[in-house]
Amino acid sequence: MPEPERRRPARWRPWLRALHRDIGYVVVGLTFVYALSGLAVNHIADWDPNFHNYEARHQVAVPLPEDDRAAADRVLAELAITSPPTEVYRSDARELSILLEGSTLHVDLDSGAVLEDGQRPRLVLRVANWLHLNRGKKAWTYIADGYAVFLLFLAASGLFMLPGRKGLVGRGGVLVLLGIAVPVLYVTLSGGP
Template sequence: MADKPRGRRFSWRGLVRVVHGDLGHVAVGLTFVYALSGLAVNHIADWDPNFRNHEEVHELGGPLAGNDEGIAQTVLARLAIRDTPQEVYRAADDQLDVVFERRTLHVTPSTGRVVDEGQEPRFLLRMANWLHLNRGKKAWTYVADTYAVGLLVLAVSGVLMLPGRRGLLGRGGLWLLVGVLVPVLYVHFSGGP
């Protein structure tokens, strides 16, 4: 009688490795988004991570006559701007502001000088910040919560994967302790909450 082929024995460490590897690949994409956005938003005092600001000065060659709407139309025509302003108003006696969604023209009618300032969105970074700060709420909250749980699974499975001196009972445990101590010591020495 032929021997029955023996099946592979179940290994919980093997299962942990498979789950850790597959979940880790999914987490890499989300981690890129969150890490990039985190770096950008951490330095918000130094720069605007959502918009690129610009300013340009135009000299239209002398005084501009007429009422506010007429002056605004003259400026738009000379600068070849086809967009319709959201608002035209006097910011001061000799300053007319022509406002668009992300752009404002500051016109000095007595000289014909126009300061054109505005913002252009930083495409990928603005999207990443919007997601990271959960501005979309609704379904993204579930995605973010699932990602957070996934990171916890990765952390626990990573700790359990290596046995003995390389794992939790050895070098791995020391590194885990360092990871816990970093925020605890920072809060303690910075006088946190």
């Protein structure tokens, strides 16, 4: 009795796996940028992912000059701040506000108490968000489009990596349907756009 003919493995699968692996390596850096930024931007109501807000208290000697500009110059000199103010104005009769790049000094002219509030950039997250939100436009649009195409390829090629019960016709197909069901159910249950 002749032995039944064994099904030969598809010759394209090793090529698909190699291409899937290599493209996966290429997009790792971009995936980290987009994933990190996505997590940060999703919670923008809870915190500022681009800047760290801070407050600091200082004290300067009194009395301060009555002239706003002279008072501002003296406060800046005592606090060893060398950057020039962008604006100096009276918030009220006895409070002087000195706007600097990234911070504001609120000076109590009677006591010499200075409240500094400002922002410092969160370097990694700020850059990741800038890229993710395509603030750079032009060339970055092509890079982001290429990344999206690579992600589509990775998703599609992943469907055909394994044959049989562990692949698309078995467990893989069930998992694909589960992945599709998540956004569909969310849109349906939340009332959609």
